[in-house]
Amino acid sequence: MRAGIPLRPFGVRVHPVKVMRTGVGFFAEIDDRLVARVKKGDVDAFEDLYREFSGPVYTLARRLCRSREEAEEVLQETFLEIARSIRAFRGDGALGAWIRRISVSKALTLLRRRKSGTGKLEAVVYDPDAVIGMEPVAEVDVGWQRVDLERALERLPDATRAVVWLHDVEGFTHAEIAEVFGQSASFSKSQLSRAHTRLRSWLGGQGGIENASESGRTAGVARR
Amino acid sequence: MHPNLDELLALRDGDGSAGVRCHVEGCELCRAEIEELRMAREALCALPQCPPPEVSWEVIRHRFVARRRKPIDVRLGVAAAVLLALSTAAIIGRLGPRIGTLESVSGDDTKEAVEQLSSASRELELVLRDGSLQSPVLSPRQAAMIVELEDRIALIDLAIAQSPGTEPDVRAVALWSDRVELLDALVTARGGEVRTDGVVRASNRKQGGRQ
Numbered sequence: 001m002r003a004g005i006p007l008r009p010f011g012v013r014v015h016p017v018k019v020m021r022t023g024v025g026f027f028a029e030i031d032d033r034l035v036a037r038v039k040k041g042d043v044d045a046f047e048d049l050y051r052e053f054s055g056p057v058y059t060l061a062r063r064l065c066r067s068r069e070e071a072e073e074v075l076q077e078t079f080l081e082i083a084r085s086i087r088a089f090r091g092d093g094a095l096g097a098w099i100r101r102i103s104v105s106k107a108l109t110l111l112r113r114r115k116s117g118t119g120k121l122e123a124v125v126y127d128p129d130a131v132i133g134m135e136p137v138a139e140v141d142v143g144w145q146r147v148d149l150e151r152a153l154e155r156l157p158d159a160t161r162a163v164v165w166l167h168d169v170e171g172f173t174h175a176e177i178a179e180v181f182g183q184s185a186s187f188s189k190s191q192l193s194r195a196h197t198r199l200r201s202w203l204g205g206q207g208g209i210e211n212a213s214e215s216g217r218t219a220g221v222a223r224r
Numbered sequence: 225m226h227p228n229l230d231e232l233l234a235l236r237d238g239d240g241s242a243g244v245r246c247h248v249e250g251c252e253l254c255r256a257e258i259e260e261l262r263m264a265r266e267a268l269c270a271l272p273q274c275p276p277p278e279v280s281w282e283v284i285r286h287r288f289v290a291r292r293r294k295p296i297d298v299r300l301g302v303a304a305a306v307l308l309a310l311s312t313a314a315i316i317g318r319l320g321p322r323i324g325t326l327e328s329v330s331g332d333d334t335k336e337a338v339e340q341l342s343s344a345s346r347e348l349e350l351v352l353r354d355g356s357l358q359s360p361v362l363s364p365r366q367a368a369m370i371v372e373l374e375d376r377i378a379l380i381d382l383a384i385a386q387s388p389g390t391e392p393d394v395r396a397v398a399l400w401s402d403r404v405e406l407l408d409a410l411v412t413a414r415g416g417e418v419r420t421d422g423v424v425r426a427s428n429r430k431q432g433g434r435q
Contacts, residue, residue: 062274
């Protein structure tokens with residue numbers, strides 16, 4: 001391992017300050033009184049709720065969808081759904097988990113709508129034209145490798161990208177993914193496997209994984 | 225024989241079978257592979273949050289407030305409709321014979337005007353309902369305008385619903401005329417185009433933009 005900035009898989013340089021785990025934002029502690037105020041239609045309380053969860057919701061939407069416009073639509077629809085349904089929220093589980101569930105549902109609905117006609121998400125075909133002109137998702141000040149990972153994520157087919165994000169980052173089980181997709185757990189497992197294979201082949205092909213080969217971790221690639 | 229990727233992913237996530245676990249414990253390549261899968265997951269988790277556009281809150285706030293205001297608007301609408309009916313009754317009472325004369329003279333014209341306006345109204349509603357106009361993301365100004373227009377249309381609908389009698393009168397013509405005008409503005413606010421051609425009609429709606 002080289003000295004200095006630690007290297008992560010795919011050559012991602014980890015910035016010690018900028019890095020923030022994206023999956024944890026949904027589990028912020030929320031005061032019950034805030035929820036009660038939102039239920040009564042208090043705009044200020046609703047804004048507080050928005051400020052707390054808009055980051056995680058938008059990030060989730062941005063990772064699942066292909067464009068900023070789609071992510072914004074998911075963000076808007078999620079919070080309007082929260083406004084519509086919060087009276088039904090009994091507090092049995094974490095509010096963040098409930099909000100995350102709504103976000104996922106809205107994002108998948110949008111993706112399905114985009115694939116109108118079949119009503120199913122594209123899970124296999126990769127269209128290289130679809131990524132031409134795509135902007136990097138976040139600022140580039142952390143290093144090109146991270147942008148590379150984000151671009152590779154965007155290149156994945158919709159369902160594959162959604163599965164790897166929901167499973168590896170948001171912590172959904174295969175059974176939960178199967179439920180939101182209306183598919184089997186095997187579908188989720190195969191999409192996860194495909195996602196890892198593709199991410200590694202794309203990013204490895206650009207030299208980002210040379211550190212892995214240095215430490216003798218190419219066995220899996222060779223095996224496949 | 226090495227386990228496949230599905231099996232290694234399951235083991236990484238703590239769900240692997242005893243057989244796979246036993247193999248991996250004695251296989252350096254597979255242990256390295258699992259470590260790489262674990263680090264791949266960490267790399268994904270380490271991607272930063274994407275800050276939402278500030279304008280999104282404004283749009284959501286407008287729509288949240290509009291939703292919250294609806295019940296109040298309904299009450300106000302009923303009150304407005306009652307006031308409108310009372311004022312119309314007062315005017316009719318005051319002008320009595322004159323309006324009666326006007327209605328008797330222009331009764332057919334009034335009926336025809338209401339029919340035309342009602343037809344134009346239906347066309348515009350079809351344009352609005354087919355969904356092709358609606359922009360997926362609204363600016364705060366668009367959202368506010370749309371909410372305002374929808375509220376005003378709701379008030380007019382209440383007034384129309386509470387119109388006395390079955391035969392259309394001059395007041396009905398005025399209400400339907402206002403309704404068409406507001407629907408026209410709503411179509412435009414949602415990115416459509418409406419032209420006037422005797423009766424208001426929607427055109428070029430599938431192109432979805434102002435020409």
